[in-house]
Amino acid sequence: MSDRAVGGPDxxxxxxxxxxxxxxxxxxxxxxxxxxxxxxTAGFGEVTRFDTGGCRVHRAxxxxxxxxxxxxxxxxxxxxxxxxxxxxxxERAAVLLGTQGDWxxxxxxxxxxxxxxxxxxxxxxxxxxxSARLGITAGRRRVFNxxxxxxxxxxxxxxxxxxxxxxxxxxxxxxxxxxxxxFAKFDSGRxxxxxxxxxxxxxxxxxxxxxxxxxxxxxxxxxxVRRRGGQPLAILAGAALSxxxxxxxxxxxxxxxxxxxxxxxxAQAGLAPDQIDYVNAHGTGTxxxxxxxxxxxxxxFGDRVPPTSSTKSCTGHTLEGSGALxxxxxxxxxxxxxxxxxxxxxEADPDCAIDCIPNEAxxxxxxxVLSSSSAFGGANAALVLAAA
Amino acid sequence: xxLVIQAVAAAGPxxxxxxxxxxxxxxxxxxxxxxxxxxxxxxxxxxxxxNLTRHTQLACLAEHYPAAPQPARIGIVLASVLGDTASxxxxxxxxxxxxxxxxxxxYQSIPVxxxxxxxxxxxxxxxxxxxxxxxxxxxxxxxTAQLMIADGQVELxxxxxxxxxxxxxxxxxxxxxxxxxxxxxxxxxxxxxxxxIGLADTGGKADTDMGIDIxxxxxxGTDTDDPPAGRRSVPRPLADFIRLALTARSRTSAGIGASxxxxx
Numbered sequence: 001m002s003d004r005a006v007g008g009p010d011x012x013x014x015x016x017x018x019x020x021x022x023x024x025x026x027x028x029x030x031x032x033x034x035x036x037x038x039x040x041t042a043g044f045g046e047v048t049r050f051d052t053g054g055c056r057v058h059r060a061x062x063x064x065x066x067x068x069x070x071x072x073x074x075x076x077x078x079x080x081x082x083x084x085x086x087x088x089x090x091e092r093a094a095v096l097l098g099t100q101g102d103w104x105x106x107x108x109x110x111x112x113x114x115x116x117x118x119x120x121x122x123x124x125x126x127x128x129x130x131s132a133r134l135g136i137t138a139g140r141r142r143v144f145n146x147x148x149x150x151x152x153x154x155x156x157x158x159x160x161x162x163x164x165x166x167x168x169x170x171x172x173x174x175x176x177x178x179x180x181x182x183f184a185k186f187d188s189g190r191x192x193x194x195x196x197x198x199x200x201x202x203x204x205x206x207x208x209x210x211x212x213x214x215x216x217x218x219x220x221x222x223x224x225v226r227r228r229g230g231q232p233l234a235i236l237a238g239a240a241l242s243x244x245x246x247x248x249x250x251x252x253x254x255x256x257x258x259x260x261x262x263x264x265x266x267a268q269a270g271l272a273p274d275q276i277d278y279v280n281a282h283g284t285g286t287x288x289x290x291x292x293x294x295x296x297x298x299x300x301f302g303d304r305v306p307p308t309s310s311t312k313s314c315t316g317h318t319l320e321g322s323g324a325l326x327x328x329x330x331x332x333x334x335x336x337x338x339x340x341x342x343x344x345x346x347e348a349d350p351d352c353a354i355d356c357i358p359n360e361a362x363x364x365x366x367x368x369v370l371s372s373s374s375a376f377g378g379a380n381a382a383l384v385l386a387a388a
Numbered sequence: 389x390x391l392v393i394q395a396v397a398a399a400g401p402x403x404x405x406x407x408x409x410x411x412x413x414x415x416x417x418x419x420x421x422x423x424x425x426x427x428x429x430x431x432x433x434x435x436x437x438x439n440l441t442r443h444t445q446l447a448c449l450a451e452h453y454p455a456a457p458q459p460a461r462i463g464i465v466l467a468s469v470l471g472d473t474a475s476x477x478x479x480x481x482x483x484x485x486x487x488x489x490x491x492x493x494x495y496q497s498i499p500v501x502x503x504x505x506x507x508x509x510x511x512x513x514x515x516x517x518x519x520x521x522x523x524x525x526x527x528x529x530x531x532t533a534q535l536m537i538a539d540g541q542v543e544l545x546x547x548x549x550x551x552x553x554x555x556x557x558x559x560x561x562x563x564x565x566x567x568x569x570x571x572x573x574x575x576x577x578x579x580x581x582x583x584x585i586g587l588a589d590t591g592g593k594a595d596t597d598m599g600i601d602i603x604x605x606x607x608x609g610t611d612t613d614d615p616p617a618g619r620r621s622v623p624r625p626l627a628d629f630i631r632l633a634l635t636a637r638s639r640t641s642a643g644i645g646a647s648x649x650x651x652x
Binding site for chain 2: 189245
C-alpha cells in the first residue's frame with residue numbers, strides 16, 4: 001500500500017509502527033502470544049497471585065510470576081526499541097502510557113505494610129519512572145487514565161505527535177497486571193463470570209475475567225524510517241476517540257458512540273469500510289458489551305462486517321493495557337496473515353450475528369486491521385493499522 | 389491561526405470565579421477559606437473530586453451555552469495528579485480489611501466516570517481523555533486539547549484541572565511525588581478550574597501549529613520562578629491552569645476577544 005493510500009489528510013505525515021514489546025498471561029514476547037492467542041488457547045486458571053477467598057470468582061489470566069508493573073513496562077519498552085532498530089537508550093523520545101498504576105503497592109499501603117506511598121502505585125509517576133529507567137532525558141511524558149481505552153488513547157496521541165511533526169520517536173502503550181484490589185472490585189460489581197473462561201459473542205456469555213497485559217509500540221515518521229533503511233511493521237493509519245453520551249458504566253445499546261469512533265478512524269486512514277480486513281474487537285464477554293459492539297460494527301460496516309474476534313477470550317480483559325496488547329495482536333495478524341479466533345465460543349447469539357472467527361484461527365491475507373476499545377464513562381477508541 | 393478561550397470557571401478556597409481567584413492569589417496566605425458548598429452528584433457517592441469536577445465543567449459550559457444544551461462535538465480533557473483519592477481510598481481500605489468494596493466507589497474512582505457523566509448530562513460526543521502526571525501536567529493537558537482540535541475530531545474542548553480530597557494516602561503520595569520531581573505538585577486545598585477552548589473563528593480549518601501563547605511549557609510545565617500572579621506559591625500543574633484562566637480574564641477585560649459572542 002502506498003504512503004498516500006493510508007495515513008489521513010495530506011498535511012499529516014504517515015506514522016510507522018517500527019517495534020513492539022509485549023507481556024501477557026503467557027509470558028513475555030510475541031512468540032508465546034502467537035503460540036497461544038493464534039491457536040485459541042485461553043490463559044485462564046485459578047488465581048494464585050493473591051487470596052480470592054472472599055470473592056465469588058477465583059479465576060483470571062495471569063502469568064505465573066508476580067512481576068512489578070514498572071519492571072514489565074521497562075522490559076517491553078526495551079523489546080520495542082530493540083525491534084525498531086533504534087538506540088536502546090534514546091536521548092529523546094515521548095513516553096505515553098495508559099495505566100492506573102500498580103495497585104499492589106496501594107494495597108500494601110492500606111494494609112499498613114508500608115507507611116510511604118510507593119511511587120509505582122501512583123499512575124502519574126509511571127511515564128517519568130519509565131523514561132528514567134530507559135535513560136531518556138527529553139520528550140513528552142504522559143499518563144492516560146481513562147479506563148480501558150487508556151493505552152489506545154496513548155497510542156492515538158502518539159500517532160498525532162508523529163503525524164504533526166512534534167516528535168520523531170514515541171514509545172506508546174500501557175499495561176495492567178492482575179491485582180487483588182481491582183479483582184475484588186470487579187468481583188463485587190458482579191462483572192466477572194463464574195464460567196471457566198469468557199465466551200465473547202457467544203450465547204449465554206456471562207461476563208469477563210481479568211488478565212495481565214502490558215505492551216509498548218515504537219512510533220516514528222514513515223519518512224524517517226525509510227531514510228535510515230528501516231522496515232516498518234505497519235502504518236498506524238487512523239485513530240479516533242468518542243463518547244457514548246449514554247451511561248456511566250453501560251455501553252450505548254445501539255453502539256452509537258463506538259460506531260462513531262470506528263467510522264472516524266477508518267476515514268482518517270483514508271479507507272472505505274470495506275477495505276478493513278479484520279476487526280480485533282473490545283469483546284469483553286459481557287452480555288451488554290458484545291451485543292452493543294455488534295450493532296456498532298453493523299452501523300460502521302453495514303452488512304459487510306469484516307471477520308471479527310475477541311482475543312480477550314485468550315488473554316482476559318487487561319483493562320488499561322488492552323488497547324496496546326490488542327494492537328500488538330493486530331500487528332501479528334498483519335505480519336502472519338492469520339486471524340486469531342474467538343476462543344470459548346459455544347453457540348450463536350442472534351444479538352451478535354457477526355463472523356466472530358469461532359474457536360479456529362483463519363489464514364487470510366490481512367492488509368488492514370481495526371482494533372476497538374471501550375471504557376467506563378462511555379468512552380470509545382478505535383485504531384486502524386495497515387500493512388506497510 | 390490559534391485557539392481562543394471561550395469560557396472559564398474556577399472553584400476553590402477563593403470561592404467561585406476568576407476574579408475571586410485573582411484576588412485570592414494576591415491575598416495573604418491566611419485568607420479565609422471560601423470554598424463553595426457543592427451539591428452531591430446524583431448517582432455518585434459523596435466525593436469532593438466528583439462534585440468539583442462537575443461543578444466547574446457545567447459552569448463553564450453554561451457560560452458558553454446560555455440556552456438549553458444541544459448534542460455537541462466537544463471533547464473533554466481532565467487533568468489531575470492523583471484523581472479521586474477520596475473514592476479510591478474508601479474502596480482500597482475495604483479491600484485491605486478483607487471487606488467487599490462498594491461497586492459504585494470503584495466505578496467513580498476511575499476519573500473517566502465523572503467525565504462520562506458530564507458527557508451524558510450536557511450532552512457531549514467528543515473524545516474523553518483523563519491525564520495524570522507531574523509538573524508538566526498543565527502543558528500535557530493543553531496540548532492534548534490542541535491535538536483533538538487540530539485533528540478535526542472536535543470544535544471545542546473542555547479542559548479541566550481538579551485536585552480534591554485529603555487523607556493518609558494523599559499525604560503520603562504528596563511526599564513521594566515531591567521527592568520524585570524535586571518540587572511539590574499537589575496543592576494543599578481542593579480546587580478545580582475548567583476552561584473551554586476552541587478555534588479562533590477565522591474561517592479556515594485547523595492547522596498543526598496553533599497554540600495559546602501563554603508561556604505554558606508543554607514538556608516540563610512552566611517555571612515556578614514565574615508565578616502566575618500574587619503572593620501565593622502554587623504547584624506547577626495548578627499554576628499553568630491559573631495562567632490560562634487569568635489569560636482569558638485579561639483578554640476579555642482588554643476587549644481583545646476571548647468571549648463567545650466576540651469570537652463568533
